[in-house]
Amino acid sequence: MSAHLPTQARAVVIGGGVIGCSVAYHLAQLGWRDTVLLERDRLTSGTTWHAAGLMVTFGSTSETSTELRKYTRDLYARLEAETGQATGFRPVGFIEVASDADRLEEYRRISAFNRRCGVDVHEISPSQVKELFPLARVDDVLAGFYVKGDGRADPVDVTMALAKGAKLKGATLIEGVAVEDVVVENGRVTGVRTAQGIIACEYVVNCAGMWARQLAAKNGISVPLQAAEHYYLITDKLSAIDRSWPVLEDPGCHGYYREEGGGMMVGLFEPVCAPWKIEGAPHDFSFGEIPPDWERMTPYLEKALSRVPEVKEAGLKKLFCGPESFTPDLRPIVGESPEVKNYFVAAGLNSIGILTGGGLGRAVAQWVVDGHPDVDVTGMHIDRLEPYQATAAYRRTRTVESLGMVYACHYPFKPMKTARDARRSPLYGELEKQGAFFRDVSGWETPDWYAGAGRVAEAGPLSFGRPAWWPHWEAEHRAAREGVIVMDMSFMSKFRSRVATPAAS
Template sequence: MRQHARVVVIGGGAMGVSLLYHLAKRGWSDIVLVEKHELTAGSTWHAAGLCTHFAHNATIMEMRAHSVRLYREILTAETGLPTGFHASGALRITRSPDRMDEFRHVQGLGRFVGHDFHILSPGELKEIYPLCLTEGIIGAIYEPNDGHVDPTLATNAMAAGARSRGAEIVRHNAVLAIERKASGEWLVRTAQGDITAEHVVNAAGTWCREIGAMMGLDLPVVPMLHQYVVTDTVSEIADRIAAGAKELPIIRDPEESWYLRQERDGYIVGPYERAAQPWAVDGVPPQFGMELLPPDLDRVEHIIALAMERVPALANAGIKTVVNGPITFTPDANPLVGPAFGLANAWLLTGSSMGVMEGGGAGSFLADWIVDGAPPRDALAIDPRRFGNYADRDYRLDKAVEGFGLQFGIHYPNEEREAGRPRRTTPALEMQKSQDAVLGAAYGWERPNWFAVDGADAPLTFRRPGWFDAVRGECLAVRGGVGAIDLSAFSKFEVGGAGASAFMASLGANRPPARQGRIGLVHALTLKGGVASEFTVTRLNDDWFYLTSAALAERHDEDLLRSRAAAFADVTIENVTERRGVLGIMGPRARDLLETVSEADLSNSAFPWLSAQIMRVAGIKTAALRVSYAGELGWELHVQLAQFGKLYDAITRAGRRFDLRPFGIYALNAMRLEKGYRAWGADLTTERTPIEAGLGALVKADGRAFVGREALLERIGKGSWTMALLDIDDDGERLPFYAHAVMQAGRPVGIVTSGAHGFRTGKTLALAYLRPGISPEGLTVSILGKELVARELREAAYDPGNLRLRGVHAAEPVAFTPA
């Protein structure tokens, strides 16, 4: 075994071996994989091997599609070894109208990404799957390029491909410890000796928490027991084989929570029970390797019975084998693929409940990220830093059980799942509940999404939601008077020290504010010129800056700030997210309200737009920032979190004379789209530059070095995408949200990144990226199977001159009348 390597991959399952293979394909041959047992030990060897393109996120869809291409074509062509891939196709059936909407949404996303999904009638379903009864079924989605693979054959083929390019694999070599050397390199101590490496990757799957602990990490992963049954011969399948019929497609019933696939002349049936069973939550038994747990069919027989009713041929089969083994779940059931928080050159490739399905593509994704220094596509859905320190043992356990039970759950827009909550709260939470706040969770923080009116309810839907009128009232109240919103979930950082000014000047595409008390917007870029992060930067003095960013970006942005500040002397980074509460006061009467609780001069001349001051509000020391994501006159009030309840109460009491209305994140989202404001993680991602995002005015590239500058300049005009603000016809039923295909002359030319109805303007709006060279003429947006005409707006739909933000527009109270 080599003693020095560029990369050490820990774990020989499908994901770890895929990474090794793809790193070798990128030309990194000085790499080694260590496995404590045999390759595929843990969960790969007993996986059912299902492969699908179906996903609700473009990155995950393409990751799964890469796995299919790899297993179906590439590996055998390169290595001459079989993978056992069966191009059977796959079906998902439903009796739910909401599920049909979900199918149409995934079909639209697939259309843009380049993968065909076909919506079937019950009759068409019967033609493709004659053994299935269609009573009660209203439709299905057919994935013709799906299939299944032999996990062991595929993993061994990837291993052979890696070895042929110089990579080393060492089996029966347990990792004993992981240390950081003074040089910054990693020292991985194994049973067969020590390896010094530049990069270390935790791809340990079932054992990822144990390896994570050696790295100093507490990973939010839980092994869950999943059972499937392999049957004896099914006479109906044997007859089909004898007649030369094509292999039956995989079939899934998401409502009843089972999948069924042909296995030679029999079946594999896999149920996902709602009452899920976690296993080895606090540590995998040391002796565990390629064992299975005893069968426990009592837990799942009711689900198997449902599958028999739908496919009666299954009821005539005997049981050959019951497989009961662990698969790993994260709190959102997506894998952990990317940097380990707080550790340089440490990576995670684990936590996938579908490691074979996602492994081929996940290994390729991470290999590109390691080699290129930036992810190949938007990574937010899989980046390990999407969870914070709130994801403790109870949280990860509650969420894993929930996620397993909802493995086939409908992925509604704006869905809020309840397990594991609450985790992070402000002192104003009980007051907000008394105001009928309907709460959501953002990076563990409880925050109001909207406020119910007269007991209004809002069941989850893909169509116009039940909160529509309530949010309309919130938006019109902000337009006509004043509203208050809890923005405490923002990520918040203080940057100080003698080197802070030089560091901040290098942080992003825009210069930081030059004068004390001024505010600017700075986009940090990736090495490829894409948007890595977005910071609102307030200069408090020459050597002290206050930064806020998206709630979901807390760990991501802390990593970015600390890693880039390391090149500068005397710079301190402090994460103050949990020490600050933020209350937004927005609307043309915001100044009038604040003047009743503060003695500060809030006039335009004394406190202009995009400036900040330290003042007292209701006797509380406050950093007041005159910014407004709602596009109205407004301030953000940043206070010590312990004082936030007192501030919220004081503003609520003082606001009564101004008809102050609390508003939530849904209203804010609608109002920011009326202004054409981009949102990090939705409209701003690593895939597109700020210029492509329409933020060229915030790029100052002359005479100043910053990460991604050269790549940004090189990409200008070379196959550039463009972002458009679209005004979409309103059919009274559908609303845009994300991942809808933008069409032109019958072909997909773009993708919606965010959308909402603009209540102040009466327009249905969406931000969308258009492919290079596309003219914004003759566009439609495909929403749940219907194409709606879309027109590009050349300026913001609301107050394009920013007169209201600048505070030169008088209040115009508007009475709220339900639509």
């Protein structure tokens, strides 16, 4: 790592986790050799060092995210040849299991979509699941979804390989230097301030992980991410386990399973989770752990272990808890901030920072260099989020739900339940009287459908088929087509043009 702080750079990347190193690597790859990455402590010391390293291309319903995953897997497979630094990528395979009809329907839909995106996923039988992962109980499994080329990587090695690749291409990486704030003049980035001096620069990419919100707030930029407790358990060695087994995931049991050090790692996504440090991540938290909350986690652990019952006999080596950043809609926060020109953000990875890190770094670097993204970033663009979502009250409530959404069954029209009622239109009371079923649209409580005057809207069970409220929707639709309606559009965005009107000719 370089010891001297340069006085000037074209771009400064803040944070040396997997995302920052990937952005620096790709900027250098695109020819921006005068890129400087500043890391507060040591590379990977934030969240990256303790990630489980699942490298999975299956599971996203976004074409962009699937492309980023595929690129990431290919990059991790070839980085060692390029840099001499191993990434630990091992294509041991990945299986998602479905043990109820709704999840089976969901994964079949995702498989069809993922196959169209080039993911080689196949539905396999319960006995094939058992053959590939003999410790799994499959009596209630309906099917597995298997991607042979997916697997696992070592998050620290991946980051070090990206860092080495960045340096080989001319970027400068400096550890032990924290960015205190970003210098902005006339609404545009001009530098970064550190205790060791200022680096003048044109572009900044804030890749400060769970610290990104606090840092961005200094420049009035809203990055509404929040750290939450995130767990995995590691058992003592098991004679029955083999390193070559695929990674198994069973969202219905809240767990994922893979070999680790001769024992088993059982990772968890509990449906109701715990935000960590609402007031802000501590500045000196490095290679840190959070004391596990056994009482809260025991029921989820029992459910997860029920998928691999023999593992209960093995001794417990560790229940690990570390912080990971989650966002209000479980999508990353990426792109040029609407508030400050040339201030980019790439943070809030919702526990897929390793498996999308390569692709995300490529997309952000290309966006910085060309001035516009080359993939559809609508779903992840920072400009979709609003300042009210960064408030402590919002983060405290929404984050309880967001981690659990990762393994929830993703029914169409499933509304978020937490952090509601941020905004009501003047018509709210009237709409309520008509039996409105409200959903959150940009914070506005917006009617989805109406049960009818004086009736209370009951959503009924969620479904992949025709929902119970379909007749209410139909009635509203007919009223609009055949009669006259009033539509409350308060939730729509209003754009104010900054372009001066040309003088009347």
